[in-house]
Amino acid sequence: MLDIKGISKRYGSKPVLTDVSFTVGNGRLTGFVGANGAGKTTTMRIILGVLTPDTGTVLIDGVAVTNSDRRRFGYMPEERGLYPKMKVGEQLVYLARLHGLSTASARANTRSLLEQLGLAERAGDLVQALSLGNQQRAQIAAALVHDPEFLVLDEPFSGLDPLAVEAVTTVLTDYAATGAPVLFSSHQLDIVERLCDDLVIIADGQIRANGSREALREQFSSPVFEIRLPGDSVWIGTVPGITLVEREAGFAIFHAETDAASQLVLRHALERGPVESFSQQSPSLASIFKEVVQ
Structure with missing residues (x-):
């Protein structure tokens, strides 16, 4: 279980996050929604250790996250971060090996993910040769290829056509079914509503609503x-x-x-x-x- 407790962050005199707290439960798909500039990406970067909060902490099962713990995370940033002149399959194997997987496991995971995401035939293509939608699928595969215990995805459905949305939805649902906590942000509220178990709504750096989809509908x-x-x-x-x-x-x-x-x-x-x-x-x-x- 991933807990975000009392996170606050300022840039100079401007508050970006104020006492942000919520939980991403084991095996739960948690949708993180808010307008541009609401604080979603900053929160995710703090969870991953890319940014340091002014106050608050991130916990795994009640224990503060360490730098070594963050190797257990899979992260997909909103900005694409793959090497454009590297072949898709080779890049995924390389990233899996960086996380400690054997060559055999890295290759097996790469083949499986590319198949699930409809990219098997593009494994030998350079990333820069892919369409933007296929680059997004490859980025999702990169977040998953090392078998992470926690998954944090920033706008995973951006730029995807309906068929790709269904493929990614299936991958994320299957991944959560293994017991992994999954946090994802999206502006596509119809997808969030259909996919997520829990919702966190943020505005102006503050949590405005937080709970299961059913509880919020009742509330x-x-x-x-x-x-x-x-x-x-x-x-x-x-x-x-x-x-x-x-x-x-x-x-x-x-x-x-x-x-x-x-x-x-x-x-x-x-x-x-x-x-x-x-x-x-x-x-x-x-x-x-x-x-x-x-």
């Missing part, structure tokens, strides 16, 4: 309901305490000021005939993000 759920029923639904807007959000024949989304108001709609609907469905809507990550950063 920020709004009293908005959807009902499907035969016939016209215009009458729903006349019920006290109800505001129609969207309406079509046989379908309506409405805001209820109280639980009693929503139940009154259901009772009136049942008096008029059968109700096909009635449910409270779960908020999207995009709506939660908008609410907490404003």
Whole structure:
């Protein structure tokens, strides 16, 4: 388990991070989201030891991380860091060997990752000859090739087409299934919402929301309901305490000021005939993000 405890960082008089704390659990995919300049990359660099915090610490299972511990991390920076004039496969083997793997293990890991990420046929190509999307896949492979115990990825889905997104999603899900904590940032909230187990939302260098996807949906759920029923639904807007959000024949989304108001709609609907469905809507990550950063 990876714990970030009370991290603060200033550049001169400007605070960049203020008391940032969250946990990346074993076997959990944790999405780290925030606007540009919110503090995501700075936090990740502190976790990796690239930057030193002014206050706070990073812990593994309750013990402060040392420089030797950071060899156990796999890291993908937002800026591509591979050698452009080196062949893809050779570069991955080289990086794995730097982390102490045998030549045989390094080659086996390289073959496996390139296959999973759809790059097997590009193993002999120079990195600079790859498309930007394929360079991104190679960068992800570089973060994983040495079998790290912890994975920290800064914008891993940037520049990927839908097929590549699915390939990377599968790799990360499989990796978390081994018990590894996985932290990744992304601006693509739809991917984060689909993939992650836990969410950390940061704005202006401060954590604004933190918890499991289900817990945050429950915490920020709004009293908005959807009902499907035969016939016209215009009458729903006349019920006290109800505001129609969207309406079509046989379908309506409405805001209820109280639980009693929503139940009154259901009772009136049942008096008029059968109700096909009635449910409270779960908020999207995009709506939660908008609410907490404003």
